[in-house]
Amino acid sequence: MWRIVLEFLADASGNLYPARMQMALSLGWHIVFACFGIAFPAIVVFTEWRGHRRGDEVLIALAHKWAKAMGVLFAAGAVSGTLLSFEMGILWPGLMGRFGEVFGFPFVLEGFAFFVEAIFVGVYLFGWNRLSPRAHMLSALPMVAAGIVGAFCVVSANAWMNNPTGFRLDAQGNVVDARPWAAMFGPSAWAQFVHMWLAAFMVTGFLIASVYAVGMLRGHRDRYHRAGLLIPLTVAAIATPVQIGVGDWIANVVADNQPAKLAAMEGQYETTAGAGLSIGGIYRGNELHYAVEIPYGLSLLIHHDPDGVVPGLEEVPADERPPVNVVHLAYNAMVGIGVVLLLLIAWYGLVWWRRRRLPDTAWFLRAVAVSGVAAVIAMEAGWITTEVGRQPWIVYGILRTAAAVSPAPGLGWGLVAVVAVYTALTVFTVVVLRRLARDQDTPAPQEQR
Amino acid sequence: MTLAELVLGAAFAGLLAYALFGGADFGGGVWDLLAGGTERGRRMRDRIERSIGPVWEANHVWLIFVLVVLWTGFSRAFAAAVSTLYIPLTLAGFGMIARGAAFAYRKSVSTPGMRRFFGAAFALSSLLTPFFLGGVVGGVASGRVPPGIAEGDVLSSWVNPTSLLGGTLAVLVCAYLAAVFLCGDARRDGEHDLADAFRSRALVTASVTGAVGLAGIAVLHADAPVLFNGLIGRGLPIVVSSVAAGLGALGLLLTRRYIVARIASALAVTAILIGWAVGQYPCVLVPYLTVDQAATGRSTLVALLIALGAGTLILVPSLTYLYALFQRPVEITGRRER
Numbered sequence: 022m023w024r025i026v027l028e029f030l031a032d033a034s035g036n037l038y039p040a041r042m043q044m045a046l047s048l049g050w051h052i053v054f055a056c057f058g059i060a061f062p063a064i065v066v067f068t069e070w071r072g073h074r075r076g077d078e079v080l081i082a083l084a085h086k087w088a089k090a091m092g093v094l095f096a097a098g099a100v101s102g103t104l105l106s107f108e109m110g111i112l113w114p115g116l117m118g119r120f121g122e123v124f125g126f127p128f129v130l131e132g133f134a135f136f137v138e139a140i141f142v143g144v145y146l147f148g149w150n151r152l153s154p155r156a157h158m159l160s161a162l163p164m165v166a167a168g169i170v171g172a173f174c175v176v177s178a179n180a181w182m183n184n185p186t187g188f189r190l191d192a193q194g195n196v197v198d199a200r201p202w203a204a205m206f207g208p209s210a211w212a213q214f215v216h217m218w219l220a221a222f223m224v225t226g227f228l229i230a231s232v233y234a235v236g237m238l239r240g241h242r243d244r245y246h247r248a249g250l251l252i253p254l255t256v257a258a259i260a261t262p263v264q265i266g267v268g269d270w271i272a273n274v275v276a277d278n279q280p281a282k283l284a285a286m287e288g289q290y291e292t293t294a295g296a297g298l299s300i301g302g303i304y305r306g307n308e309l310h311y312a313v314e315i316p317y318g319l320s321l322l323i324h325h326d327p328d329g330v331v332p333g334l335e336e337v338p339a340d341e342r343p344p345v346n347v348v349h350l351a352y353n354a355m356v357g358i359g360v361v362l363l364l365l366i367a368w369y370g371l372v373w374w375r376r377r378r379l380p381d382t383a384w385f386l387r388a389v390a391v392s393g394v395a396a397v398i399a400m401e402a403g404w405i406t407t408e409v410g411r412q413p414w415i416v417y418g419i420l421r422t423a424a425a426v427s428p429a430p431g432l433g434w435g436l437v438a439v440v441a442v443y444t445a446l447t448v449f450t451v452v453v454l455r456r457l458a459r460d461q462d463t464p465a466p467q468e469q470r
Numbered sequence: 471m472t473l474a475e476l477v478l479g480a481a482f483a484g485l486l487a488y489a490l491f492g493g494a495d496f497g498g499g500v501w502d503l504l505a506g507g508t509e510r511g512r513r514m515r516d517r518i519e520r521s522i523g524p525v526w527e528a529n530h531v532w533l534i535f536v537l538v539v540l541w542t543g544f545s546r547a548f549a550a551a552v553s554t555l556y557i558p559l560t561l562a563g564f565g566m567i568a569r570g571a572a573f574a575y576r577k578s579v580s581t582p583g584m585r586r587f588f589g590a591a592f593a594l595s596s597l598l599t600p601f602f603l604g605g606v607v608g609g610v611a612s613g614r615v616p617p618g619i620a621e622g623d624v625l626s627s628w629v630n631p632t633s634l635l636g637g638t639l640a641v642l643v644c645a646y647l648a649a650v651f652l653c654g655d656a657r658r659d660g661e662h663d664l665a666d667a668f669r670s671r672a673l674v675t676a677s678v679t680g681a682v683g684l685a686g687i688a689v690l691h692a693d694a695p696v697l698f699n700g701l702i703g704r705g706l707p708i709v710v711s712s713v714a715a716g717l718g719a720l721g722l723l724l725t726r727r728y729i730v731a732r733i734a735s736a737l738a739v740t741a742i743l744i745g746w747a748v749g750q751y752p753c754v755l756v757p758y759l760t761v762d763q764a765a766t767g768r769s770t771l772v773a774l775l776i777a778l779g780a781g782t783l784i785l786v787p788s789l790t791y792l793y794a795l796f797q798r799p800v801e802i803t804g805r806r807e808r
Contacts, residue, residue: 096574099527103570104563106537110552111559114619117541118549122766125542126773132535133781139527140788147523148795163788199766201542201773427553429620435560442564446571452584453575 039433040112040426045408046436047105049401050443054098055175056400058138059168059218060225060256061091062145066161068252073154079244083252087229088146089457095142097450101443102135111435115425116415119196123188124181126201127174134171137163172221173214180209183407184278185416208278212271213407219264220403224396226257227362231393232458234386247379254389257396258366265363268356269322275410276323279417281337282410285348287319288312289333296320296331300353304345307334343412351405358399365392473772474543474765478754480778481539482747488532489743490647490736493640495526497648499569499596500641501671508586515589517664518648519577521655526573528792530566543774546617547754547764551606554615554622558602558633565599568592597641604640608633611746612694613756617764631693635686642682643739646675650719650735654728665728672723672731676716683742696756700749708748712741 065087072080106128110117117125141163148157181187187204191197233249276283284290288299288309298318302309317327324331334342365388372380379385415422426432471479498518505511505518522529541548552559568591576588605628609615612632615622627633649672656665690698701709715738722731750756754764765771 093574093578096527096570099530100567100570103530103534103566106534107552107559107563110537110541110548111556114549114553117552118546118619121541121545121548122543122770125538125545126770126777128538129535129542129774129777130781132531132538133777133784135534136528136531136781136785137788139531140785140792143525143528143792144795151795197767199770201770427556427620429553429556429624431624432556435556438560438564442567446567449571449575449588453578456578456580 036428036432037423037426039436041422043436043439044108044112045405046439046443047101047108049404050447051098051101051105052400052404053224053397054094054101055172056221056224057091057094058098059172059221061087061094062138062142062161062164062168064225064229064253064256065091066158066165068248069154069161070158073158080248083245083249085149086457088149090454092142092146093450093453093457095139097446099135099139101446104439112427112432113415113425114427116420119420120185120188120416123185123196123199123201123204124178127178127181127205131171131174134167134174138167138171141167169218172218173210174205176214176217177205177207177210179407180213181205181207182415183213183282183411183417184209185419190419209274212267212274216264216267216271216403219260219267220400222260223257223264223362224393224400226253226255226260227389227396228393229253230257231390234389234392238383238386238390250389251379254369257362257392258370261359261363261366265359268359272322276331279411280332281334281342282348282407283323284332284334284337285343285345285410286352286406287331288345288349289319289331290335292330292333292336294320294330295328298322299349300357301350304349309349341413343410348406348410351402351409355399355402355406358395358402362392362396362399365389472762472765473768473775474761477539477543477765477771477774477778478761480775481536481543482743484532484536484539486740486743488529488536489643489739491525491529492532493600493644493739494647494651495522495529496569496596496600496641497644497646498522498652499573499593500645501648501652501668502589503593503597508582513661514664514667517652517656517659517661519573521652522573523577525792525796526570528789530570539774539778543766543771544754544764545766547759549619550617550621550755550759551610551615553620554624554627555606555609556620557624558605558609558628562599562602562606565595565602569595569599596644600640600644601637602628604636604638605633606636607640607746608636608694611636611697611750611756613696613758615755615758617755617759631689632697635682635689638682639679639686639742642675642679643742646672646679647735647739649675650723650728650731653723654732657728665726669723669726669728672735673720676720676723680713680716694756696753697746697749700751701745704751705745705748708741708745712738712745715741 065084068080068087069084071077072084141160144160145157145164148160152160181204184207185204186207187200187202188196189198230250230253233246233253236246237250272283275286287296288302288304289296290307290309295317296319297314297316298321299309299312299314302312304310319331320327320329323329334345368380368385368388372378411417413421413423415425498521502511502515502518505514537548572588572591572595576585576592579585579588608630609622609627609632612630614627614630649668652668653665653672656662656668687698690701715734719731719734719738722728722734752760752762754761
């Protein structure tokens with residue numbers, strides 16, 4: 022009886038769409054927490070170090086509060102990451118079974134990095150009163166290093182899916198001569214990693230700053246709140262302009278390796294010399310309608326030459342084109358928000374440079390208050406751009422996503438369950454973080470009462 | 471020993487660590503579940519929480535380690551097993567989320583209702599997760615996972631006698647390990663009544679585990695002949711040593727030598743798992759795929775071994791430091807708390 026129901030549902034909908042949605046939801050959720058895993062330890066230990074150096078108890082208290090929040094966010098990231106490692110095999114056995122030996126390797130290194138991070142998150146939180154300040158701050162360094170290594174490894178696996186290297190296929194399409202090190206350092210790996218790494222600092226910096234901006238808007242104008250806003254905002258202020266430059270680098274990497282993705286990002290159908298940069302609009306019937314166009318913008322962006330030729334979607338067979346509207350609008354959203362965040366940072370930097378203080382208006386605090394959510398949206402939009410822009414391929418040019426998905430009956434139920442579980446997880450995470458914010462004595466998960 | 475066997479051995483060592491450390495954490499949740507009402511069970515729950523709080527995340531990572539080594543070194547077998555057994559694995563994954571989040575969060579909430587809700591989620595998922603993982607092992611060991619993607623039956627691959635046995639044994643072993651570990655922790659902190667309570671729980675669980683193990687012989691004979699023949703043939707010395715270590719642990723518990731009892735118990739559990747591995751050797755997917763058939767290319771295996779070696783050099787001192795720090799008392803530096 023159960024089997025019949027399951028099979029009916031499987032046939033009715035197919036597994037591809039629910040599997041993609043399940044992966045998108047699980048990854049999209051996890052990626053926010055991964056950002057904190059990458060960037061938060063560095064920010065926390067920097068604050069603690071400043072506190073000790075200046076003998077500033079306010080900064081040390083701030084660092085302790087953040088360390089607790091870091092513990093909660095790390096726990097949420099750890100458990101959601103575990104489900105993801107199941108889902109890689111559950112949803113995409115066609116990918117893992119055939120190519121696991123090529124691109125699975127960085128995940129092993131990431132496993133070690135994550136292990137180190139988990140150990141030292143425990144040491145750092147548990148050792149708050151048990152270690153000397155010096156030993157305590159040193160215990161944070163492995164967390165910082167593990168965050169960098171882990172981020173590189175995961176992103177390099179994704180970069181491999183965009184630009185698969187490090188193997189050959191025989192006549193039957195079987196992988197021969199897999200070279201995992203070569204696969205790990207493919208053409209997209211470094212650009213994608215730096216882009217993601219900076220994004221992690223932007224997301225973390227703006228999000229924490231936004232919490233304290235809300236506090237200051239509610240009238241808490243003490244040093245604690247000002248420092249809580251200044252430190253993460255300054256981190257974001259350093260990362261944001263660099264990120265804009267890295268954006269140019271990564272756009273060129275995409276142009277070189279995945280012309281179809283670039284064409285979709287720009288909504289460009291015809292191969293054009295002196296191509297304009299299109300913003301917004303809707304793509305219908307091989308044409309972008311209602312878009313704002315900056316003349317020569319795209320050619321300048323890609324070739325740094327107004328007459329450079331940019332290949333359009335027409336170069337790619339129709340069944341190998343990604344869904345243009347999603348990719349184009351997500352890309353626009355990412356860049357647009359990035360530019361607005363840059364303006365916010367410029368405002369902050371200018372006032373700080375001239376007057377050594379924060380801009381003296383509630384509008385600045387309001388802008389910072391929404392910057393955190395904006396940065397998360399930009400990061401998710403960027404991730405949608407690269408993932409949807411790779412479609413219909415899971416391994417670019419080699420394996421279609423539809424061929425990698427598990428044919429197991431009933432797989433679609435996983436999506437329903439994941440939606441329910443993640444909704445609950447999100448609600449509880451927010452409740453606990455709010456509680457941590459309100460009450461000084463609330464312990465973090467890794468601490469003892 | 472071939473390269474493939476070395477890599478699989480490393481993954482298996484990770485699984486052992488997960489069973490011993492992560493298993494004890496799961497078992498802690500089982501005892502939390504059975505600790506009684508809010509008031510009556512408070513001290514026991516606090517004890518459990520204090521014992522697993524700082525280490526559960528690190529202990530949990532062993533599982534991720536096993537998964538990534540398998541999917542890199544034994545891609546085909548991994549894809550086959552996970553796609554066929556996706557239902558219990560998804561449920562175990564949800565169990566881990568519920569358990570990890572609930573345990574982490576319940577400390578940070580104060581209303582009794584929320585605490586009880588998180589506590590229940592933690593305890594219940596601690597029971598279900600090892601059950602599903604044991605069921606997965608049972609499905610593979612009884613030859614219900616053919617190679618190929620989702621080729622096996624997605625229901626009967628884990629709803630079967632061997633899986634039921636595997637799941638039950640997994641829960642019992644976790645509970646037993648936790649009880650033995652907690653005996654020593656409770657006594658170290660001077661909670662002698664709690665130590666005695668965990669001691670009697672350990673003794674009862676050990677007896678039940680032994681009985682289920684004995685009954686399991688009949689189950690395996692009927693349902694998993696390959697494993698059964700391996701166990702009574704090549705694996706017999708290991709089975710016998712597991713029983714011996716288990717009996718030794720019982721004796722040590724009876725005489726309240728808790729620290730040595732930990733070691734004996736860990737040996738007994740290790741021997742059970744090694745028995746399983748030896749019993750189904752050389753098959754990875756019984757009876758379809760052997761270690762060497764399932765293994766991926768040479769350069770991948772070499773890269774894995776290099777990573778595993780280097781990683782161990784980093785991990786072992788780090789873990790040692792964590793566990794050593796964890797045993798230290800509070801406030802030795804007199805650092806001021808705000």
